[in-house]
Amino acid sequence: MFSLFREAMGGSHQDFxxxxxxxxxxxxxxxxxxxxxxxxxxGVVDMFFVARLGVDSLATVALTESVIVLVxxxxxxxxxxxxxxVARRIGEKDEEGAAVGSVQSIAVGVLxxxxxxxxxxxxxxxxxxxxxxxxxxxxxxxxxxxxxxGGSATIFLLFLLNAIFRGAGDPALAMRVLWVSxxxxxxxxxxxxxxxxxxxxxxxxxxxxxxxxxxxxGVAFQLYLLMSGASRVRIHLHQIRIDVAVMWRLLKVSFTGxxxxxxxxxxxxxLVRLCASFGSVPVAGYNVAIKIFMFVILPCxxxxxxxxxxxxxxxxxxxxxxxxxxVYQTGRFTTVYMGxxxxxxxxxxRQLVGFFTQDVQVQEVAADCLRFISFxxxxxxxxxxxxxxxxxxxxxxxxxxxxxxxxxxxQIPLAWVLAVPLGWHSRGVFFAIPxxxxxxxxxxLWLFRRGSWKSKMx
Numbered sequence: 001m002f003s004l005f006r007e008a009m010g011g012s013h014q015d016f017x018x019x020x021x022x023x024x025x026x027x028x029x030x031x032x033x034x035x036x037x038x039x040x041x042x043g044v045v046d047m048f049f050v051a052r053l054g055v056d057s058l059a060t061v062a063l064t065e066s067v068i069v070l071v072x073x074x075x076x077x078x079x080x081x082x083x084x085x086v087a088r089r090i091g092e093k094d095e096e097g098a099a100v101g102s103v104q105s106i107a108v109g110v111l112x113x114x115x116x117x118x119x120x121x122x123x124x125x126x127x128x129x130x131x132x133x134x135x136x137x138x139x140x141x142x143x144x145x146x147x148x149x150g151g152s153a154t155i156f157l158l159f160l161l162n163a164i165f166r167g168a169g170d171p172a173l174a175m176r177v178l179w180v181s182x183x184x185x186x187x188x189x190x191x192x193x194x195x196x197x198x199x200x201x202x203x204x205x206x207x208x209x210x211x212x213x214x215x216x217x218g219v220a221f222q223l224y225l226l227m228s229g230a231s232r233v234r235i236h237l238h239q240i241r242i243d244v245a246v247m248w249r250l251l252k253v254s255f256t257g258x259x260x261x262x263x264x265x266x267x268x269x270x271l272v273r274l275c276a277s278f279g280s281v282p283v284a285g286y287n288v289a290i291k292i293f294m295f296v297i298l299p300c301x302x303x304x305x306x307x308x309x310x311x312x313x314x315x316x317x318x319x320x321x322x323x324x325x326x327v328y329q330t331g332r333f334t335t336v337y338m339g340x341x342x343x344x345x346x347x348x349x350r351q352l353v354g355f356f357t358q359d360v361q362v363q364e365v366a367a368d369c370l371r372f373i374s375f376x377x378x379x380x381x382x383x384x385x386x387x388x389x390x391x392x393x394x395x396x397x398x399x400x401x402x403x404x405x406x407x408x409x410x411q412i413p414l415a416w417v418l419a420v421p422l423g424w425h426s427r428g429v430f431f432a433i434p435x436x437x438x439x440x441x442x443x444x445l446w447l448f449r450r451g452s453w454k455s456k457m458x
Contacts, residue, residue, distance in 0.1 A: 051356055053204060071155055073264070161223070169232060170231045311392035314326065338381035389453070
């Protein structure tokens with residue numbers, strides 16, 4: 001196991017379309033898990049330091065994050081198409097095609113990020129008000145929102161370039177990039193928030209500045225790795241051009257990929273908006289709980305990412321049975337992990353949320369949220385793997401349809417009915433989360449077993 005761990009951390013050079021499947025899953029999963037933990041650490045670190053500034057600052061981060069997740073949704077949609085395209089070309093042993101596709105993906109990411117940045121910088125206060133922020137929160141946090149959205153190019157490129165590494169079977173490189181980015185963020189966050197040493201005291205704005213700088217340095221490191229030949233995909237100067245045919249193929253997959261993640265992330269934003277109707281405490285408590293939940297389930301996202309790579313490369317190598325076997329094996333791994341988390345949430349919810357906030361009311365709401373979520377953990381484990389299997393095959397349309405019906409046609413109406421007419425308040429919102437995840441998993445499993453994803457072309 002130590003040898004396997006060392007190989008995974010150092011970057012394995014094996015052909016993942018051949019050999020032992022469990023070994024391949026472990027080699028891909030370990031760096032992907034650490035990468036996901038590092039990506040989530042941006043928000044966790046910000047939350048840790050900002051929580052000391054008061055409820056308004058905490059609510060600022062919560063409401064801004066509910067807007068930022070929409071940006072994440074677009075970036076993740078583009079990234080999923082990129083991973084599927086690169087993985088398929090690597091499975092076909094077409095490294096030139098993988099490099100050309102990578103360039104087109106980066107070009108699309110830059111264009112979209114410019115649009116998002118302009119909107120964010122001009123309309124940050126309006127976006128916060130739209131999410132239900134009070135005027136005190138708008139005064140406290142509008143500049144925080146402007147900086148994060150204004151620097152959205154770093155978000156898009158960080159996602160897209162790491163998607164290239166994952167599709168190529170080089171997750172160790174993506175992991176190292178996040179080490180660098182988070183190291184810078186962890187160092188700068190307390191300095192810029194609290195005004196330590198020669199740094200100005202920026203309060204909540206300091207969190208946005210340090211996060212954007214950390215991501216920016218990470219993007220520069222990614223570009224170096226791609227141009228220097230450290231990755232299986234190497235971009236040469238003559239490949240930096242627009243290829244309309246390849247870009248269109250990526251955009252077709254990206255559109256439903258973006259729609260998929262925008263639907264799911266917008267539903268989370270909708271739940272935040274519903275919580276905001278009950279005051280700042282439910283918003284802060286919900287955000288603390290979701291931060292903890294999203295952080296501790298990242299190992300499952302890492303394993304699911306390994307599934308996407310294996311499915312894409314196996315289909316490229318004309319081995320659909322290997323792709324299907326990878327999905328079921330990874331599903332068993334994630335079920336064990338998420339089952340253990342359910343017990344952790346039920347028993348130690350109050351202790352977990354106490355690490356992030358000392359406000360007793362916020363602690364009570366956050367602990368309630370974690371306990372409700374825990375009842376859907378096992379189903380959610382399979383749901384993550386199945387969704388990434390579809391995405392890895394380039395079939396982003398199927399998860400988009402599932403997300404739409406399960407989140408917007410089921411979760412949001414259920415949350416509103418329980419929270420408002422039935423008077424459950426924030427607990428109604430929390431109950432709707434595991435209910436929707438269970439429905440999503442059952443629908444995804446039925447569609448997966450039909451097998452149409454095996455013939456998807458990208």
